[in-house]
Amino acid sequence: MRNTLKLIALVFILNFSSCSEDELIETNSETQSSIAKSTTLTEIEDIRLQNLMQWTGHLAGQVALNNNEGRAQFINAVNASNNGSVKLSDLIHYESDNQNRSYGNTDLSESFANALKDEFYKYVLISDFCSNPERTRDRPVPPELPGQPNFQHQSWIYNYPEPGDTEEEIYEERFQQYLGLILEDNCLEIYLPNGFNTPIRNIISSAHPLLDQNFNYEAYKHVAECNIDPINITSRTLGNIIIVRPYIGTGFPDTNCTYTQFDFDFTDFLD
Numbered sequence: 454m455r456n457t458l459k460l461i462a463l464v465f466i467l468n469f470s471s472c473s474e475d476e477l478i479e480t481n482s483e484t485q486s487s488i489a490k491s492t493t494l495t496e497i498e499d500i501r502l503q504n505l506m507q508w509t510g511h512l513a514g515q516v517a518l519n520n521n522e523g524r525a526q527f528i529n530a531v532n533a534s535n536n537g538s539v540k541l542s543d544l545i546h547y548e549s550d551n552q553n554r555s556y557g558n559t560d561l562s563e564s565f566a567n568a569l570k571d572e573f574y575k576y577v578l579i580s581d582f583c584s585n586p587e588r589t590r591d592r593p594v595p596p597e598l599p600g601q602p603n604f605q606h607q608s609w610i611y612n613y614p615e616p617g618d619t620e621e622e623i624y625e626e627r628f629q630q631y632l633g634l635i636l637e638d639n640c641l642e643i644y645l646p647n648g649f650n651t652p653i654r655n656i657i658s659s660a661h662p663l664l665d666q667n668f669n670y671e672a673y674k675h676v677a678e679c680n681i682d683p684i685n686i687t688s689r690t691l692g693n694i695i696i697v698r699p700y701i702g703t704g705f706p707d708t709n710c711t712y713t714q715f716d717f718d719f720t721d722f723l724d
Contacts, residue, residue, distance in 0.1 A: 495714065499663050502639065506660030506697040507593035507671060509541070509635055513643055514658030514675045514695050516568040523568030528649050530565075538644040540700065542636050542707075545569070570628050592673070592681065640710030644696040646723040653693065659686050661698035665717040688723055696723060 516523040530539040545566040635641050659672035668687040675681050698719045702710030
């Protein structure tokens with residue numbers, strides 16, 4: 454009888470221990486899963502911002518290399534700032550009422566905006582613009598359009614058009630969506646760490662790495678319209694360099710641009 458009671462007690466202890474371990478494992482798994490999801494979401498947002506800045510720097514590099522009027526407006530705006538940078542909102546006048554978006558103003562030259570649109574269309578409209586059996590053009594990953602009902606982690610430039618839209622309406626809306634990302638949803642500026650020198654042999658485009666470091670392994674060397682090579686950049690890289698970086702908004706219309714997830718000064722990169 455005594456042995457039987459000991460056996461029952463032992464079985465009870467083992468069962469209790471097993472349940473406690475299972476509950477602990479399950480709790481730990483849920484905690485780790487929650488942490489993983491949180492980290493992943495943050496990383497995804499940072500990647501989207503990095504892609505957006507790289508794409509914008511790439512298009513600006515193409516404008517500076519290939520469009521005289523767009524380059525002139527861009528360089529004049531940078532020189533007027535006296536700090537080697539210019540906000541994109543100072544280059545492109547943009548208005549949005551959540552339904553209709555438009556850019557352009559009679560008081561502001563549209564040369565840069567129109568040139569940016571031309572370069573944008575070359576990548577969105579003309580898939581084989583730089584087709585060559587011996588070479589393919591290098592470029593950053595196109596930005597995504599978050600917050601849309603049918604987003605599904607697909608690059609927005611490949612979304613299907615609305616029924617009845619003309620081709621011109623479709624691609625104008627694509628460009629307006631892109632402007633919304635760089636001018637309305639984010640506060641971005643272009644920085645020229647080495648100034649801008651002529652004659653132009655090539656232009657390097659890149660973006661802030663969103664890390665506290667002074668290099669970026671993703672950059673692009675623009676030699677000609679269809680001659681673009683991936684390179685690395687550091688504080689020792691020479692030449693005409695175009696960097697797109699965020700800036701902290703201090704008042705209307707930039708009040709939402711706090712970027713509190715980053716604990717370093719954006720202006721330190723390649724300074």
